[in-house]
Amino acid sequence: MPTWMSTRLAVIVDGDSANPLTPIESFTPTFALNTEVVHSCEATHVGWIANPDSYTFSMSVKAIGGAAAQLTRIAMEGTEFEIGVYEAAGSTGEWDFTHVVLRKCLITSANPSNAMVNGAPTATFSGISRQAEINDGAALTRPTFTV
Template identity: 70%
Template sequence: MPTFMNTRLAVIVDNDTANPISPIESFTPTFSLNTEVVHSIEATHIGYIGNPESFTFAMSVKAIDDSAARLTRLAMEGAEFEIGVFEVDGGTGEWDFNSIVMRQCLITSANPSNATINGAPMASFSGVARSVETNDGEAQTLPTFTG
C-alpha cells in the first residue's frame, strides 16, 4: 500500500512518465466549493448558489538541477502538465510511475529562492488544475450544488 515513505509526487509533461521533472519536496493542494447562501424577505438560508469549483496547489522543488528552470519555463509558456505519483520499485530506491493526481495544471506564480550555504535552495510554485483523479483512476471534478 502506498504511504508517504514509499511514494513521491513529480511533474509530468506531455504524458512522458519515464522522464518526470524533479520530485516535489512539498505539496499543498486546496479544493474549494464556492457557494453563497441565499436569503429572501420571508426567510433566511433558503438555499445556495454554487459557483465553479477551484483546484489550486503550492509546491516546492529543490533547485539542484534544471527542474526549477524547466518549471519556470512551463509557467512562462503557459504549458499544461500533470502531477503524478511515483512509487518505490521493490525497495531499491527506484521510482516507478503509479498514477496521475492532478490533470491540466498551469503554474500561476514562480518564486525561486536564494542560494544557501547549507542545504539545497528551494523553488516554490503555485498553480491551478482543471481536474483531479480519485484512487480508482477516474478523472473527477468537484461536485456542483443544485437547489
C-alpha cells in the same frame, strides 16, 4: 507501516508518468468549492448555488539538475502539466491518493530561494489546476441542485 521513502508527488509533463520531471519537496493544495445558500420569502435554505471551483497549489522543488529551470520554462510558455503520485516498484499503500491528484496545471508565479552554503537551494512555484482527479481517475464534479 508506511515509510514515505518510496513514493512522492512529482511533476509530470505530457502525460509521461514513467519519466516525471521532478519530485516535489513540499506541496500545499487549496480546494475552494464555493457555494452560496439560497433563501426565499417562505423558507430558508431552499437550495444552493455553486460558483466555479478553484484549485490552487504551492510547491517547492530542489533547484538542482535543471528541474527549476524546466519549471520556469513551462511557466513562461504556459505549458500544462500534472501533479501525480510517483511510486517506486513494490511500494503500495503509502498514500491515501493512488492516482493523479491535479491535472491541467499552470504555474502563475515562481520564487527561487537564495543560494545556500550547505544543502541544495529550492524554488517555490504557485499555480492553478483546471481539473482535480482522485483515485478512480474520474474528474471531480459536485452534485447539481434539483427542486
